[in-house]
Each structure stands twice: as C-alpha cells, then as structure tokens.
Amino acid sequence: MVRYRIDRHSGVTAYMQIVQQTKQAMRLGLLVPGDRLPTAREVVGMTAINPNTVHKAYRELEHEGLVESRRGAGTFVTRSLSRPETSGDSALRAGLLQWLRQARAAGVGRDDVTALFTDLVGGYDALPQEAPQPAPADPHATCQTEIEET
Amino acid sequence: MVRYRIDRHSGVTAYMQIVQQTKQAMRLGLLVPGDRLPTAREVVGMTAINPNTVHKAYRELEHEGLVESRRGAGTFVTRSLSRPETSGDSALRAGLLQWLRQARAAGVGRDDVTALFTDLVGGYDALPQEAPQPAPADPHATCQTEIEET
Amino acid sequence: MVRYRIDRHSGVTAYMQIVQQTKQAMRLGLLVPGDRLPTAREVVGMTAINPNTVHKAYRELEHEGLVESRRGAGTFVTRSLSRPETSGDSALRAGLLQWLRQARAAGVGRDDVTALFTDLVGGYDALPQEAPQPAPADPHATCQTEIEET
Amino acid sequence: MVRYRIDRHSGVTAYMQIVQQTKQAMRLGLLVPGDRLPTAREVVGMTAINPNTVHKAYRELEHEGLVESRRGAGTFVTRSLSRPETSGDSALRAGLLQWLRQARAAGVGRDDVTALFTDLVGGYDALPQEAPQPAPADPHATCQTEIEET
DNA sequence: GTGGTCTAGACCACA
DNA sequence: GTGGTCTAGACCACA
Structure with missing residues (x-):
C-alpha cells in the first residue's frame, strides 16, 4: 500500500x-x-x-x-503514468542512484543535492531531445568528464 | 540580482x-x-x-x-549556505547534467525525471557516506553501468 | 482564559x-x-x-x-516556562509584594518604582548566585535593613 | 554621561x-x-x-x-524627575536589591524576575497608599512572612 | 527610498 | 468555526 x-x-x-x-x-x-x-x-x-x-x-x-x-x-x-524508462531496474534509475552515491560520498547533504537538481532540471526542457551524447562509442571519455572537472 | x-x-x-x-x-x-x-x-x-x-x-x-x-x-x-562541491564548475554538477541529458535523450519527461529523483533522494541519508563504490580502482566498470543501454 | x-x-x-x-x-x-x-x-x-x-x-x-x-x-x-519559585504562593512573590507595599506607602509612584526596578535588574546577572546574604544566621538584621526608615 | x-x-x-x-x-x-x-x-x-x-x-x-x-x-x-525615595542610598533601593539577591540565590532567572515584577506592579495603583504595614513595631513577623511561605 | 506595522477584508484549508 | 494566505493600502521609522 x-x-x-x-x-x-x-x-x-x-x-x-x-x-x-x-x-x-x-x-x-x-x-x-x-x-x-x-x-x-x-x-x-x-x-x-x-x-x-x-x-x-x-x-x-x-x-x-x-x-x-x-x-x-x-x-x-484507472490509468497508468509509469514509464519503463524509470522503472526499478532501468538504467536511468541506476545512473541517478550512482550519482547520488557520489554526492553522498563527497559529503554533500541532501538539501544541497536537491538544490542542485532543482537548479539543473529548471533547464531540462531546453536540453537536446535526441541523443547528441559526446562520444557514446567511448564511454571512458564521458567518465573522465564526469569524475574530473568538466 | x-x-x-x-x-x-x-x-x-x-x-x-x-x-x-x-x-x-x-x-x-x-x-x-x-x-x-x-x-x-x-x-x-x-x-x-x-x-x-x-x-x-x-x-x-x-x-x-x-x-x-x-x-x-x-x-x-548573513550566512553562507554554499558548498564548493555543488558550484557551477563542480564535477557533481557536471555529472548530474550529464544524467539529465541522457534522460532527455531517452524521451523521458521532466515530471518523470523529477519523480525519479524525488523517489531516490528519499533514501539519500541511508546511502553510504564513505566511497564504497563497486570498483573504485576501475572507474570504467562504473561508467559501463551508468551508460550502457540508456 | x-x-x-x-x-x-x-x-x-x-x-x-x-x-x-x-x-x-x-x-x-x-x-x-x-x-x-x-x-x-x-x-x-x-x-x-x-x-x-x-x-x-x-x-x-x-x-x-x-x-x-x-x-x-x-x-x-507546547512548552512550559513556569517556575515554582515565582508561583502565586511563593515566598519570592510575597517578598516582592511586600516591597511594593512599602514603596506605595512611601508615596512613590508606579513609574518611579518601575524605573528603580529596571535600573537594578540591569545588574541582575552580576549578583551572586549563591546566598552570601550579610548574616544568614540572623535574619533580623536583614529585616531591619529592609524595613527601617522606609 | x-x-x-x-x-x-x-x-x-x-x-x-x-x-x-x-x-x-x-x-x-x-x-x-x-x-x-x-x-x-x-x-x-x-x-x-x-x-x-x-x-x-x-x-x-x-x-x-x-x-x-x-x-x-x-x-x-531642565527639570528634575528624581525622587529622594529612590536615590542611590535609599532604603527602598536597598530593599529591592535585597529581594533581587534572594531571587538570584534561589536560581531564578532574570526573565522570570521581570515577569514577576511586571505581574505585581500591574496592581500597584490598587495598593493602599497610607502605611498599613502589618506590624512596623515588630519587623520579625514581616521577615518570617517574607522568608518562609506566605 | 527602504523596511515595519497595522487595518480591512477576501478566500481557502481543515476539523 | 478555526487558522493560513494574500491583497490593497495607509502610515510610520529610519538612512
């Protein structure tokens, strides 16, 4: 329930x-x-x-x-609002969880994490809708970006 | 201002x-x-x-x-609430932005992204505070998880 | 009420x-x-x-x-601020009332009584917290001081 | 000054x-x-x-x-508001100071002392103006009253 | 010009 | 009926 x-x-x-x-x-x-x-x-x-x-x-x-x-x-x-992309075993969910773990490990508090999310999601609709991900063929580059400094 | x-x-x-x-x-x-x-x-x-x-x-x-x-x-x-970890050029910020781009590219709407965040951040304080990331010695593995099939 | x-x-x-x-x-x-x-x-x-x-x-x-x-x-x-020492039947209350009666009997006005109180209470926190009353063994002396020529 | x-x-x-x-x-x-x-x-x-x-x-x-x-x-x-009865060496002043010492010794805080004063002074003008002091000839009785329980 | 207090009154959330 | 929010507007204290 x-x-x-x-x-x-x-x-x-x-x-x-x-x-x-x-x-x-x-x-x-x-x-x-x-x-x-x-x-x-x-x-x-x-x-x-x-x-x-x-x-x-x-x-x-x-x-x-x-x-x-x-x-x-x-x-x-009577209706469904669920989306497979955000289900319990989705990659998106796993990705966000991963990010939250990093934030937590960095000692950042919940309020700050939420502030950051709120700030960035404000521009969500302006993000590109089709996948212009930097280099999907080379995830390592993406990782670097994510872990070092952007 | x-x-x-x-x-x-x-x-x-x-x-x-x-x-x-x-x-x-x-x-x-x-x-x-x-x-x-x-x-x-x-x-x-x-x-x-x-x-x-x-x-x-x-x-x-x-x-x-x-x-x-x-x-x-x-x-x-009169007081400061800012944290360097969440500043404009922080790695955390870049990481979250990256994740939002993936979600957006996957066609997930803003409300669903927010629902997902709200859901996961609910358990934020229960996450480990020290970095017990699966394989800290091999960041590539982590990346895989995060990026594959998204 | x-x-x-x-x-x-x-x-x-x-x-x-x-x-x-x-x-x-x-x-x-x-x-x-x-x-x-x-x-x-x-x-x-x-x-x-x-x-x-x-x-x-x-x-x-x-x-x-x-x-x-x-x-x-x-x-x-939701909280209590009351103290037994200042309740309706406390000795402190009776003592202050007694003093006010003396002041009133001496023809001193309410504003002057208040001015005197305000002045003395200003140094309240500097008063000794333990009872170093002149002669605790002989309360009569104390009484004299308090009552004579008022 | x-x-x-x-x-x-x-x-x-x-x-x-x-x-x-x-x-x-x-x-x-x-x-x-x-x-x-x-x-x-x-x-x-x-x-x-x-x-x-x-x-x-x-x-x-x-x-x-x-x-x-x-x-x-x-x-x-240009004018004087001072009254001899409340001057630095007056008996009234000494009496109030004595009472404040008792309160302080009893562990009562400044705010409570002030609350008590404010409460009692509210009825000041209703006190008898001529000296009907219980027994000016026998200050001991008054003392008892003040120190014991009333 | 800036914030602080107060009034009068509308409309809503809640028990 | 009780408190909560908000508006519109007056007037004051202060820099």
Whole structure:
C-alpha cells in the first residue's frame, strides 16, 4: 500500500501533498491500474489528517481522470503514468542512484543535492531531445568528464 | 540580482516559493553573506505578488537566521549556505547534467525525471557516506553501468 | 482564559505586547503545555486589534517554539516556562509584594518604582548566585535593613 | 554621561527607547537639571543609529518640557524627575536589591524576575497608599512572612 | 527610498 | 468555526 507522508512545514497544502504523492507513486509504477488507494481511514491513520482532506485529494485525482471511486469498494487507479524508462531496474534509475552515491560520498547533504537538481532540471526542457551524447562509442571519455572537472 | 519566479500552479504558497528560491540561490553560491536581497518593490516588479508577501518571506528567512533586514537600508544575507562541491564548475554538477541529458535523450519527461529523483533522494541519508563504490580502482566498470543501454 | 490588554501609548507594538503577555502568562504558570490560546476572534474581542495582528503574534510565538497552531483547531501551548519559585504562593512573590507595599506607602509612584526596578535588574546577572546574604544566621538584621526608615 | 542601549528586537522603536532611557536616568537622578545630554554624534557612536533618530527623540523630550536645546551648545536637562525615595542610598533601593539577591540565590532567572515584577506592579495603583504595614513595631513577623511561605 | 506595522477584508484549508 | 494566505493600502521609522 502507498504510504503518504504529510510535511506541515512545506508550504504545500495537505490535500495537494496527497495528490502529488499519489501521482508520484503512479509514475514510479508503484500504483498501477486496478490498484486500490488506501481508504480515508487508513490515510488518517498514517498522517493524522482529517478524512475530509483525504476525500478532497481523491476527488481531485478523480477529476483528473486518474482514479475512480466505487461506492462501498474503495478508490481505484484507472490509468497508468509509469514509464519503463524509470522503472526499478532501468538504467536511468541506476545512473541517478550512482550519482547520488557520489554526492553522498563527497559529503554533500541532501538539501544541497536537491538544490542542485532543482537548479539543473529548471533547464531540462531546453536540453537536446535526441541523443547528441559526446562520444557514446567511448564511454571512458564521458567518465573522465564526469569524475574530473568538466 | 536574484530573480524570483512564482509558479501559481505548483501548490506551494507564494511566500514559501520566495523562501525556497532564496535558500536555493544561497546554496548555489549566487547569494553570499553581505549581498542585499532585492527590495520588496523589486520583487513586486518581477513577480506581481504583494509587498506584504515578500515581507513575510524575508521575515521567515530572518527567523531562520539567514538574512537580516535593516530598516531603511534593505535586507542582507548573513550566512553562507554554499558548498564548493555543488558550484557551477563542480564535477557533481557536471555529472548530474550529464544524467539529465541522457534522460532527455531517452524521451523521458521532466515530471518523470523529477519523480525519479524525488523517489531516490528519499533514501539519500541511508546511502553510504564513505566511497564504497563497486570498483573504485576501475572507474570504467562504473561508467559501463551508468551508460550502457540508456 | 488569558486576558490580553493592549496599551497603545506604551511605545511597544501591539503584536509584541501579545507576545510578551503570553510569555508572561507562561512564566507565571497561567498557561501550561496543552492549553489553548484564545482564538484570534476572541483576542479581537478583548483588545480591538486586527486578527492579522494576533496571527502575527502567535506566529512569532510558534517560531520561538512555545506554541503550535493547528488549523481548524486552535493554537496550543507546547512548552512550559513556569517556575515554582515565582508561583502565586511563593515566598519570592510575597517578598516582592511586600516591597511594593512599602514603596506605595512611601508615596512613590508606579513609574518611579518601575524605573528603580529596571535600573537594578540591569545588574541582575552580576549578583551572586549563591546566598552570601550579610548574616544568614540572623535574619533580623536583614529585616531591619529592609524595613527601617522606609 | 548617560549610556544608551538600543534593543532592536524589543518591539519599541529606536527613538522611543532613547526617550525612555533618558527619562529613566532622570528619575534615578543620573541626569539632573543643567546636565547636557550626549550629542547626536555621541549617541550615534554608542548605538549605531542615525542622527535623525536621536534628534527625533530629543525633540520629543523637549516637547514634554524635560530638556531644552541651545543652538551650538547642546541639549540640556531642565527639570528634575528624581525622587529622594529612590536615590542611590535609599532604603527602598536597598530593599529591592535585597529581594533581587534572594531571587538570584534561589536560581531564578532574570526573565522570570521581570515577569514577576511586571505581574505585581500591574496592581500597584490598587495598593493602599497610607502605611498599613502589618506590624512596623515588630519587623520579625514581616521577615518570617517574607522568608518562609506566605 | 527602504523596511515595519497595522487595518480591512477576501478566500481557502481543515476539523 | 478555526487558522493560513494574500491583497490593497495607509502610515510610520529610519538612512
């Protein structure tokens, strides 16, 4: 079952956090069509928020066409947001994990890592969409670049 | 001067976005101790939010001990959050940029990239802090993992 | 319930008076952890100040870690500042009250009494912390000093 | 020369702090008619506030008829606010100092002592103005009261 | 011109 | 009903 965590100091409203975390789980393939979302009661148990707030979040998801609530049965995922490229055994995932390990080994804190990501992802849509990778035939060069100085 | 951008659809309150973007700029070394933050009027000019909202954000930063406002003079950065490891010419930054290029070339969207990051950074603090990388003596192997079939 | 009183001629801003009076009540044990502060509306009722001003005061207290506001529920005291030594039936309290009576009987005004206190408390931290009272074995002498010719 | 100290977090404006501290000094007899107040330049030196602010404070004092500024000579005290009852060698002063020593010896902090004073002085004007002291002929009883429990 | 305080009032999130 | 956010705008303190 998905686990929700509400951060009351994040500046994001509680119901929106539920919405975002649900979508997040769908993107990662943790929630796929047919899966049932936790009941309001269950969410209340994990987050200490009011059931009305959970309902509001689920209504929002339903409105976006991502889930469907069936009377007496629960709320179910109806669409898939997952992409094979970001699944548990994907190379992209492995690559990012690798990078995070380097950052961690370099003693960089989580907040700084997040700041760096946020900064760079801001220009994401401007990156080339087709693979103009420097030298795919010679990964070593790429490595050098990555480990030395760019 | 720092530039703020308010995304009214992000679910994050406006004043909190100012707070986060300011800290972000401090982490990236764009704002260092002694620098003056934009005046409330200037922020109003760039973002079309109310001066009171700017003031609220700056006050929050002041409460956190990051800035100090001096009546009639402006609001000034008092602490440094920047780390050399994440600066503009750092290897970490280059590495992450490289990874983002791969993701983009693979046709993965910005939201999915962000979902992946959010997911993995959740376990960041559990990663080993000292470099137990598979084969530190042979960086090529590491590269393979990172680049193959992406 | 705590009662706030705003003195508009004191030179202290309204929100700060709320902050100080709340801390004051906490120190005197009139507000203890778990207690709910008056709602913004109630404070507006007793003081004729704007709800935003009350909110500002409560937020300041929250920043100092003394209270916690729960949306839809109210604002609650989370820490204790009370000390048994200054409670309603303490000897210290009785002693000070006795001194104030003497001052009043001598025809000294409230402003002068306050000036005297402010002046002497300025050196409070320099007073000996252990009891080197002139003649602890003979309290009568001490009494003389305190009462004679007043 | 009087020493001013500005507390920027007290909620009292700077010029008002100058006014209050000046009156305070006058009440305690530290400033008597004929004394010259520090020049704006001197105050700027001790407090790091703007000379305009000092002028504003002095103007306020002049408006209240307490001081008088003479062109090219300085600002001079014209009235006395001091009372013999609160002078340096008064019994009242000694009594309060004695009480403060007891509080300090009991381990009570400055903030708590101030809270207690503020609390009790609030009812000062309601205290009896003529001397109905319990038993001036037998100070011992009073002492007991003060030291034991009341 | 710069920040600080306060008011009045709208609208939302939450219990 | 309770607190949170935001706007619009007035007025003040300060440099």
